[in-house]
Amino acid sequence: MVNPRVWPALPYLFILLPAVFSLVRQWRPEVLALTLAAVAWQWFMAGRTGRLAGAIAYVVVLLGLVAVLIRIDSLFMVICLGGFIQSFLLLPGWWAYAGVAATAAVLVSTRPWAQIPFSFLVATLVASAAGLAGQVIRSQNESRKRMIAKLAALGEENADLQARLLTGAREAGVLQERQRLAREIHDTIAQGLTGILTQLEAIDDPAKAGPRLETVRDLARESLAEARRSVQALRPAPLEQAQLSPALEEVAGKWSRASAVPATVSVTGDARPLHADVEATLLRVAQEALANVAKHAAATRVGITLSYMEDVVVLDVRDDGSGFRASGTAGGFGLVAMRQRVTRLAGRFEVETAPGQGTGISATVPALGREA
Template identity: 45%
Template sequence: MLQINEAEAAKARWIYTGIAYAALLAAVAWSVVDEKATPNLTPTLALSGAAAVWIGLIARWWPVWPRNRVWSVVAYVGLVSLNTALVYSSDAFASFVWIGFPYAFAIFPARWAVFAVTANAISTFAIQTNGMRDSSPFVVILAVAGPVIFAGWVAGLESERRKRAIGELTETNQRLATAMEENAGLHAQLLAQAREAGVLDERQRMAREIHDTLAQELAALIRQLHAANRVREHPEQWQHHMDQVRMLAERGLSEARRSVQALRPAPLEKSRLPDAIAEMARVWSQACGMPVQTETTGTPEPMLPGIEVALFRVVQEALANIAKHANATRVGITLSYLEDVVLLDVRDDGAGFEPGGTAPGADSGYGLGTMRQRLLGVGGTLEIESRPGEGTAIGASVPAIRAEAGAEAGAEAGAEAGIEAGTAGGTVTG
């Protein structure tokens, strides 16, 4: 059977059926008008009705043919039998018998359609010629050869169509194989890039963590050692500085382990952000001998862990820069909780610097740059105001994304819920 898609099959069904009914109607009209062609009209009309019903059944069960050989044979044998009977009853139906030729290719595969066409041609021609006794051999050969040649021509067309379809399918498969190879290469490239990006991100994270933890602790530890060296003649003061050295070393080791495991800073695991900042300021004030005033405004709420870590590290880095470069006498830290943002201000009355110049600590490659990166990672911003001799003010702004909202949205895990609101404030002196 001709290989066509469903849309073409539906269209072909109505075309075949329409042509068959038109040919049948024309033959019936001819048989009624021409009395010589139809000696007995009643059986002719009865056979015509049967042919009309049979053609309707063929149209009704059209989709079954490709899947049921028995029904295909029954359908075509019935059509040929009715053709033969109609030609026998009336010469007018000689104009109808040809309908069996296209139906053969609609019902059977091309290789079997040739035999079906031949059978239809022989049976109908034999009836018309009284068993072929009334015709010359040339006419018999022509009557049979004509349909067979037609069948061969149609079969050739179908063969060419199949060759083209196979060629197109082969070409499509080749393109698909090429595309799959390219896709595999792109996939491997993406994996390599993802690995490289992951390695780079991890290196940057570790660099920030080392700078914010180990480097700061080591710097403080060195300051304590220098201070201890200056008071060697005073055992109590020396012991105090050595205790600070031990505490800084233990804390640095703990923070290093937490950095490797990508955990939050220990103070944030134990306390709210305002309390953790206040405790960090207290320890720093004792170590540096500089007063620090901490203040919290608004209603403190637990934010996403990443946001709290970023703010905590900004304060840590700002205090480290003040200790190393500012020569300040006072430091102020304000944490403000607003409706949609959280603001952090760290101020000192130290040496300051030209805003257009190089900020103290910028030559290390981290410092202020690390602050900006951390804040940018959580959608925040960093602003710096400073003048030589008038101190420096660092302002950080981050979106106020509550821990509960972040958890519901599938954000970072580990959000701390149920923390009571409160206000923390005070003055710490060293």
């Protein structure tokens, strides 16, 4: 491949090389003068052929000088090769073929008259075919350059989009982690502190405060342990040594002893180990539901039902308390946290309640196995 810096020198070489050989073979001042004139004309017109008029003037004058040189010495026919190339480089559209025809006419001008038409036709066709092929190649190169530029632009856009997606994913991850911590803190520390306050407020006689203080001490220890587990994203303590149904019975038993409200747990279907997130979600929902009953319901009994089905597992917590007027936005952070936990697992969370008719919450989540 020709170095791009060589192209500007080629027109001069097409004139100077045959001139050198011609002058070495026979010294002729007119050859030197015409050669210098052609070189000077090329130098003078450099940068002035951008317009059609300048390009035409350049080709016409140069071909005139070349025609005289060919009459003197046929070696200068080599210059016509450069003329063919320059015609396609400098002249647009059909003007390029006119320049080729003019160059071919100069090239065959020294041949016998009978051969001129055929030689002119052959020279024109060959040069035009070569020029056309060059134009096609040049057009393809330009298309490739434009395509490469578009691909580079698309690459930059994709890189920018990927960066924005990564930023969005990182922000979403941060938000999700904040929501997880908020739910865990609410379901562990907040519930534990609420239980502690409830026990302290129930102390009427300091002399008989021993059992309640023992309960307060247990609640404080459990709350601290659960807070550490929440920060470290570990499984709830009741699930460390047991499956979901025994863990629910343990939670319900502790809650009954602290609140003096009986809570029963029943299991339907074939109990089986579930994915850690499924078990943790249902256990937290049960804990929050029981905490809400203790704080708001004034209930006399609570029933917890865990139903294992083929594709889903359902947790129902129902009480006979005061209930409340349900609406699309009813409920505090506890209901919001429960709903977020369930919907995070592509589950369904429902609340059924009415003033004086108790409250029932239902959490339905996919029954993912522990190996999932």
